[in-house]
Amino acid sequence: MSQFIRLSFYLLSLTLSFSINASQEIDINELKETIRYTTWRGIEPDKWATLWLIKRYISPKAYFLLIKPNSELPSNALPIGLPGSTVQRLRKSSMFRRLNQALGHNAVEIKYLDQIVDDIEVKIWEKPSHPHSIWLETMYRKLQKRYMRDQVPIDCYLLFFDKAAQLANDDNISGQHYFEQLSLKEECPGLKSLVTDSVEEIDHLNVLRELSLGKKIVFVDTREDEEYFESHLPGAKQLLLRNVNEKSVEEYRNADLVIPYCVKDFRGFEVAKAMKQLGINRVATLSPNGLKGWVQSKLPVVTTDKDSKNNAEEMLFQCATEPLTCLKKKQYE
Numbered sequence: 001m002s003q004f005i006r007l008s009f010y011l012l013s014l015t016l017s018f019s020i021n022a023s024q025e026i027d028i029n030e031l032k033e034t035i036r037y038t039t040w041r042g043i044e045p046d047k048w049a050t051l052w053l054i055k056r057y058i059s060p061k062a063y064f065l066l067i068k069p070n071s072e073l074p075s076n077a078l079p080i081g082l083p084g085s086t087v088q089r090l091r092k093s094s095m096f097r098r099l100n101q102a103l104g105h106n107a108v109e110i111k112y113l114d115q116i117v118d119d120i121e122v123k124i125w126e127k128p129s130h131p132h133s134i135w136l137e138t139m140y141r142k143l144q145k146r147y148m149r150d151q152v153p154i155d156c157y158l159l160f161f162d163k164a165a166q167l168a169n170d171d172n173i174s175g176q177h178y179f180e181q182l183s184l185k186e187e188c189p190g191l192k193s194l195v196t197d198s199v200e201e202i203d204h205l206n207v208l209r210e211l212s213l214g215k216k217i218v219f220v221d222t223r224e225d226e227e228y229f230e231s232h233l234p235g236a237k238q239l240l241l242r243n244v245n246e247k248s249v250e251e252y253r254n255a256d257l258v259i260p261y262c263v264k265d266f267r268g269f270e271v272a273k274a275m276k277q278l279g280i281n282r283v284a285t286l287s288p289n290g291l292k293g294w295v296q297s298k299l300p301v302v303t304t305d306k307d308s309k310n311n312a313e314e315m316l317f318q319c320a321t322e323p324l325t326c327l328k329k330k331q332y333e
Contacts, residue, residue: 025102028103034059037080038079041066042266043269047081054080069244091224094122108168136164142183143160164182200285202257209323220268220275223263232291237251260275298326300319
């Protein structure tokens with residue numbers, strides 16, 4: 001049996017395993033008895049809110065082993081948020097919510113964070129159900145920016161959600177006070193040395209200008225099939241984080257710029273970094289906020305409509321020719 005076929009069978013079995021395990025009941029007693037947890041390094045709010053929930057309400061002595069995506073799992077550690085693990089996000093339910101439902105905890109602060117995580121990562125296209133959702137995401141991103149997005153210390157994430165939980169009972173809090181409480185300027189001031197392997201961010205104006213110069217720009221959609229077919233950027237190829245390897249990135253080596261993205265670029269960033277580590281030198285994420293930011297800027301996407309593909313590609317060419325006719329001018333004045 002060829003290596004390709006063996007790999008295909010492995011990925012199929014992994015997908016089936018993920019589908020089965022993700023729908024299994026979460027065993028809270030198992031979690032309470034566990035100290036060693038493992039998960040892929042990642043930047044999603046759902047991941048870190050879930051680890052906070054485990055640490056603060058389920059297993060106070062827990063510690064977390066962060067590993068490179070797709071690498072071998074450490075022994076004697078319970079996987080969280082990984083293919084095959086029971087504590088796993090589903091399309092319409094955050095990992096935090098699934099774990100909280102199994103836990104059955106009615107604390108105000110947990111309900112508060114549950115609602116906000118759901119707004120940020122699940123109900124992406126809807127109006128936030130909680131007025132603090134946008135505030136929390138803003139401060140979460142500011143914290144990550146101080147650490148090149150993916151190098152935030154674990155204790156800073158835990159402290160961030162501690163502070164957020166303390167604000168759950170204050171319905172009348174002002175935005176300024178909220179930002180001050182979640183700034184963590186003294187507790188987590190940021191990196192003290194330059195990091196050389198950071199992932200570039202590129203805004204819409206510069207994407208369009210590079211396209212207008214005839215550059216070979218490849219959009220890479222990092223989401224699951226259902227999300228991709230629902231809508232994606234014109235000409236986008238699909239590559240999931242779990243499938244990033246030497247062979248899968250080979251076709252991108254001749255591109256002038258590779259832009260992995262997801263809805264808000266949490267997954268997009270992880271794929272961008274993985275590709276960079278495999279030698280794809282010019283790789284960047286979309287600013288602001290991945291597909292959502294692109295759509296909010298009224299830039300074209302391919303949808304399920306039969307004529308959408310051609311229309312979107314034509315519109316993108318027009319936008320590249322005269323970017324400021326497509327973008328909000330005030331963004332770039």
